[in-house]
Amino acid sequence: MRQNPSFAMTDVGELRRVIEQNPWMTLVSDTPDGLVASHYAVLLDEDRDDLTIVGHVGKPDDAVHGLGERELLVVVQGPHGYISPGWYPAGPNVPTWNFVSVHLSGIPEILGPEENLRVLERLVAHFEATLPGPRLLWEPPNDPGYVRRLEQGTVGYRLTPTKVVAKRKLSQNRPGETVDTIIAELEAGSSPYADPRLPAEMRRARDAMRRAGDAR
Template sequence: MRHTPRFLMTDPDDVRRLVRENPWATFVSPASTGLVASHYPVMVEDGDDITIVSHFGRPDETLHELGQHEILVIVQGPHDYVSPSWYAPGDLVPTWNHVTAHLYGTPELLSNDENYAVLTRLTDHFEHGRPGGRSLDEDEEGTRRIARGTVGLRLRVTRFDARAKLSQNKQPDVAQHVIAQLEPTNPALADEMRRVHGS
């Protein structure tokens, strides 16, 4: 990512929160055949380190050569265009506010049983609170058979590069005006801005 010290996110807890609230991730691998990208849901595991778990549908794990090298996982939080019309007269340059994290590490492939446990946790997590929510446990034999078409992974993040670009370079009154403009159409981004601007 562009080197912008003013917008750096350095607190691992902020990165964990970003992943928890935005669990659809992009996985990028420098495979021997060239760059490969795939998209899968992720979950953050409890612990001191940032560790995420996920699964790949076969044959993506082969295309990515999982476990053989470091990969990049991109997590994109709320983002939106910021119009210069929201600034003072004469300020003509638009921008894009966003919260983004790049996570790096070499994934560990999970055993079939560990993978099934992760798939069960992922499903339970996303089904929780839904009317008529389902669980893989309802048909363990059948869902274990289907799970064989996936490969589970655990990624202990060895380094991350994260940005929360949220109008920190603007005067407080301008930032508040941007928040007010975003609120009706992108309340999640407005909330992220409130978090850094203390409002």
């Protein structure tokens, strides 16, 4: 991902927020057979306060990726959406796409069976928590044998990234009035190609720039 200093995200708290709110991620490896990509849910490591993540892959994806043997790129895709040139002041303009994305790279640590089970249990609990009748991993009709077989079909990992590239491209290079107009258009549903969370991300970026300007 090409970086632009104006769009760079470096605050660990903000990066953790984006990771936490966008758990469906893309895992990419450069293998002897070429590039390989898979898609899995990933969570922040609850025992760490950095950008360490935990997750799992189903077998044989561990072998396909060479998991634990080579660098893994994890792509976190935050809110994004199409921005029409019609939302800019009169004059020549081109459309663009606003987005938030975080790339985490490193060689993952492979988890043992018991720790992998804890990660699987936490993943299920995390996503079931907001449902009216949550079904947790160890609850009937799942029995211990069934849960153990599930674990044996997966490989858990922990990734403490050695490289982080994060970008928040949210019209920060535009005048404040234009940013406000884009936010209003997005909130009005003017773009069918935008995540409804995008205007809130634009507000966060705009407000952060204003605070930085006030501090100078």
